Amino acid sequence: MLQDILSRYSRNRTCLVMILQDVQTELGYLAEESLAEIARHLSMPVAHVHSVATFYNVFSLEPRGEHLVRVCLGTACHVRQASLILDTALRELGVSDGGTTKDRKVTVQSVGCVGACAIGPVVEVDEVHHGHMTVPKMSRLLRGFVANKEVAT
Amino acid sequence: MTRLASVAALKERQVRVAASRPVGQQVVAVCGGTGCLATGCKDVAKALEKELGSAGLKDRVTLVVTGCHGFCEQGPIVVVRPQSTFYPRVQVKDVPEIVARTLAKGEVIERLLYVDPVSGTKIERESDIPFYKGQTRIIFESNGHLSPTSLDDYLARGGYGALAKALTTHTPEQVIDEVTRAGLRGRGGGGFSTGRKWASARSAKGEPKYVICNADEGDPGAFMDRSLLEGNPHSVIEGMLIGAYAVGSRHGYVYVRHEYPLAVENLRHALEQARAAGLLGEGILGTTFGFDIVISRGGGAFVCGESTALMASLEGKVGEPRAKYVHTVEHGLFDKPTVLNNVETWANVPAIIANGAAAYASLGTDNSKGTKIFSLVGKINNTGLVEVPMGITLREVVFGIGGGIPGGKKFKAVQTGGPSGGCLPESLLDLPVDFQRLTEAGSMMGSGGMIVMDEDTCMVDVARYFIDFLARESCGKCTPCREGLLACRDILARICEGKGKDEDLSTLDELGQWMTAASLCALGGSAANPVLSTLRYFKHEYLAHIREHRCPGGVCKELITYSIDTGKCNGCHACVKACPPDAISGALKAMHTIDAAACIKCGACLSVCKQDAVVRR
Numbered sequence: 001m002l003q004d005i006l007s008r009y010s011r012n013r014t015c016l017v018m019i020l021q022d023v024q025t026e027l028g029y030l031a032e033e034s035l036a037e038i039a040r041h042l043s044m045p046v047a048h049v050h051s052v053a054t055f056y057n058v059f060s061l062e063p064r065g066e067h068l069v070r071v072c073l074g075t076a077c078h079v080r081q082a083s084l085i086l087d088t089a090l091r092e093l094g095v096s097d098g099g100t101t102k103d104r105k106v107t108v109q110s111v112g113c114v115g116a117c118a119i120g121p122v123v124e125v126d127e128v129h130h131g132h133m134t135v136p137k138m139s140r141l142l143r144g145f146v147a148n149k150e151v152a153t
Numbered sequence: 154m155t156r157l158a159s160v161a162a163l164k165e166r167q168v169r170v171a172a173s174r175p176v177g178q179q180v181v182a183v184c185g186g187t188g189c190l191a192t193g194c195k196d197v198a199k200a201l202e203k204e205l206g207s208a209g210l211k212d213r214v215t216l217v218v219t220g221c222h223g224f225c226e227q228g229p230i231v232v233v234r235p236q237s238t239f240y241p242r243v244q245v246k247d248v249p250e251i252v253a254r255t256l257a258k259g260e261v262i263e264r265l266l267y268v269d270p271v272s273g274t275k276i277e278r279e280s281d282i283p284f285y286k287g288q289t290r291i292i293f294e295s296n297g298h299l300s301p302t303s304l305d306d307y308l309a310r311g312g313y314g315a316l317a318k319a320l321t322t323h324t325p326e327q328v329i330d331e332v333t334r335a336g337l338r339g340r341g342g343g344g345f346s347t348g349r350k351w352a353s354a355r356s357a358k359g360e361p362k363y364v365i366c367n368a369d370e371g372d373p374g375a376f377m378d379r380s381l382l383e384g385n386p387h388s389v390i391e392g393m394l395i396g397a398y399a400v401g402s403r404h405g406y407v408y409v410r411h412e413y414p415l416a417v418e419n420l421r422h423a424l425e426q427a428r429a430a431g432l433l434g435e436g437i438l439g440t441t442f443g444f445d446i447v448i449s450r451g452g453g454a455f456v457c458g459e460s461t462a463l464m465a466s467l468e469g470k471v472g473e474p475r476a477k478y479v480h481t482v483e484h485g486l487f488d489k490p491t492v493l494n495n496v497e498t499w500a501n502v503p504a505i506i507a508n509g510a511a512a513y514a515s516l517g518t519d520n521s522k523g524t525k526i527f528s529l530v531g532k533i534n535n536t537g538l539v540e541v542p543m544g545i546t547l548r549e550v551v552f553g554i555g556g557g558i559p560g561g562k563k564f565k566a567v568q569t570g571g572p573s574g575g576c577l578p579e580s581l582l583d584l585p586v587d588f589q590r591l592t593e594a595g596s597m598m599g600s601g602g603m604i605v606m607d608e609d610t611c612m613v614d615v616a617r618y619f620i621d622f623l624a625r626e627s628c629g630k631c632t633p634c635r636e637g638l639l640a641c642r643d644i645l646a647r648i649c650e651g652k653g654k655d656e657d658l659s660t661l662d663e664l665g666q667w668m669t670a671a672s673l674c675a676l677g678g679s680a681a682n683p684v685l686s687t688l689r690y691f692k693h694e695y696l697a698h699i700r701e702h703r704c705p706g707g708v709c710k711e712l713i714t715y716s717i718d719t720g721k722c723n724g725c726h727a728c729v730k731a732c733p734p735d736a737i738s739g740a741l742k743a744m745h746t747i748d749a750a751a752c753i754k755c756g757a758c759l760s761v762c763k764q765d766a767v768v769r770r
Contacts, residue, residue: 013469014467014468014469015469016469016470017449017452017466017469018449018450018469020452021411021450021452051471052469052470052471055452055454055471055472055628056451056452056453056454056472057452057453057454058411058451058452058453059452073373073622074373074374075373075374075530075531075568075571075602075604075618075619076373076374076528076530076531076536076602076604078373078615078618079531079532079604079605079606079610079615080531080532081756084755084756087755088733088755088757091733091753091755111412112371112373112455112622112626113371113372113373113374113375113376113412114412115187115370115375115376115379115410115412115413116187116188116191116225116376117373117374117375117376117528117530117536117602118188118225118226118376118528118530118536118537118538119188119191119192119225119226119228119536120530122191127414128191129187129188129190129191130191131188131191131192134760135731135755135756135757135760136731136757136760136761139733139757
């Protein structure tokens with residue numbers, strides 16, 4: 001799979017961010033071996049690939065959960081008490097920000113702004129936006145995951 | 154679509170498409186913006202399509218799923234034209250009635266109409282709703298009318314006419330002159346003169362020259378670039394084409410946030426259409442001008458909104474900015490002359506060329522021309538995107554278009570300019586909004602976020618919020634920004650916990666001055682604004698935290714308690730059931746009480762109580 005991605009790009013160093021993005025999307029995270037392989041492909045030090053991979057928020061060096069729950073902490077969401085929503089998500093799942101549940105089902109991550117400010121507080125679950133979030137609604141949403149039920153808004 | 158080999162072919166196509174859509178033809182527009190998607194507009198559109206089919210109305214009524222209308226609070230939004238009947242918060246179950254009555258018979262369905270939160274009256278027509286009525290939509294107008302995936306929809310509204318005009322009647326210098334005389338200033342934050350930027354890049358030595366669209370809209374609280382790119386991608390492409398012609402560039406990039414997948418998808422689709430139609434590539438519209446655009450997805454770093462950091466990121470590097478004494482118009486992307494403007498700025502360009510500099514400059518103030526799209530959000534009745542002439546007062550935006558503060562609460566502040574901006578108090582509500590006046594007041598235009606705050610907002614917490622955000626996003630290259638932000642963050646955290654000292658305020662002020670003076674880029678250079686502006690206008694709130702260990706907004710966790718108002722509680726038990734640590738006791742139909750020692754201050758009780766009996770102070 002990694003080779004497929006690399007074969008799409010030239011060995012030009014400017015392709016690094018794009019390669020990392022494709023690997024993140026298609027393999028779910030950037031494993032150490034992937035970083036080393038990419039470095040070889042582009043003839044650059046692994047440390048350089050590492051510096052880019054750890055600079056951008058979109059990249060994860062750990063495998064993420066099956067579902068990605070992103071709690072928006074943008075200004076509009078913040079003034080509508082988004083921090084309480086994040087606290088609730090972390091408490092319900094027993095993880096810290098950016099963490100993944102032990103069963104690898106859910107990763108919770110705070111995010112600067114998802115750009116859906118008018119319906120804040122917003123929570124994005126696997127790229128689907130859930131607006132006007134409240135503390136009880138957040139709890140219900142996550143309990144749906146734990147019980148492996150359909151997610152209800 | 155066939156290739157448009159000449160300007161005449163484009164005009165012929167525009168006329169033909171427009172003729173196939175006669176005036177008065179019934180159109181039902183469903184908003185397909187991100188806000189409405191979150192509330193189920195896709196299902197509403199599907200139901201409309203099905204219902205129109207079974208009612209046999211498909212030939213008579215055109216269904217169009219448009220880009221964002223801006224009134225996201227009211228989604229999913231359905232507008233029936235030409236009557237302009239506006240139905241907010243439409244559910245799938247409402248669709249059969251809309252088809253049977255409004256679309257088939259032209260009747261208005263009273264129960265579905267918008268209710269103005271200020272007057273309480275029902276309003277039928279879109280244009281009569283105060284949220285829309287107070288706006289002047291030039292850049293954003295097409296969003297509610299066209300399908301983002303239809304080039305013909307764009308052409309029917311005169312699309313690419315400005316490009317044709319520029320290519321055939323203007324020299325590149327004349328285009329630059331027109332944009333300069335229009336007074337267009339960058340909509341992304343800096344507010345630099347677009348025409349001057351283009352002129353410098355045109356005269357700069359070096360080939361190739363690059364044109365970049367900054368769609369890395371990182372300012373929390375702003376989403377107009379997202380809506381423009383998602384809803385009307387061709388307007389951005391047309392703006393970039395005109396800019397490329399003016400500066401002599403053949404290569405363009407759009408750098409889009411990875412959080413905006415729909416924007417990427419719609420833009421990609423639009424680029425393919427434009428290429429197929431001969432509007433991108435070689436020999437555009439039969440001229441010698443050639444230009445094409447590549448999409449690059451951002452990596453999710455706020456600092457990449459800064460032009461030099463963005464260019465570093467495009468080169469595949471860590472997105473660190475560099476000192477500004479080397480100008481990007483001369484040494485930008487790959488060290489070549491580069492013009493970078495944001496989405497909204499590019500979207501302004503076709504309007505300037507099409508209508509002329511004079512028409513454009515007739516709106517606005519001495520130093521700020523045209524209109525600006527603001528993201529009006531936070532504690533306000535009508536939230537969404539508003540396009541208003543520069544120079545409008547904050548009061549007109551917040552209380553006119555925005556309809557004021559919900560729940561009878563008091564206005565406290567409006568935050569403009571994103572993390573680099575500031576918080577403006579009630580005494581400045583009559584301030585005209587333009588680049589200069591906002592800066593003088595200690596804030597800035599920024600990309601146009603306007604976050605309204607009511608009495609339940611803590612201004613120290615807001616300052617802490619922005620500093621926290623910036624401390625996380627600082628790239629760490631220069632010391633004043635990296636260390637200054639961490640120092641400010643620690644002090645603000647202490648104040649929010651009630652452990653602040655009087656001298657903290659002078660330390661914050663001093664740190665702020667240093668960061669402003671000594672940081673490498675605008676992120677650090679303006680990072681102190683949220684602290685300095687709240688210290689300037691809301692010092693009393695800082696002092697309340699420090700001297701009285703009290704949070705006037707009722708936000709800072711360490712300084713507040715939750716309790717139940719015995720006069721209001723009806724013993725409904727909702728809070729007892731919602732409380733995660735079981736800290737609330739009381740039998741059904743009997744008074745409830747909160748055990749302060751067990752309370753984790755999560756706010757669950759407050760959000761479930763219908764009696765307004767939970768008190769946070």
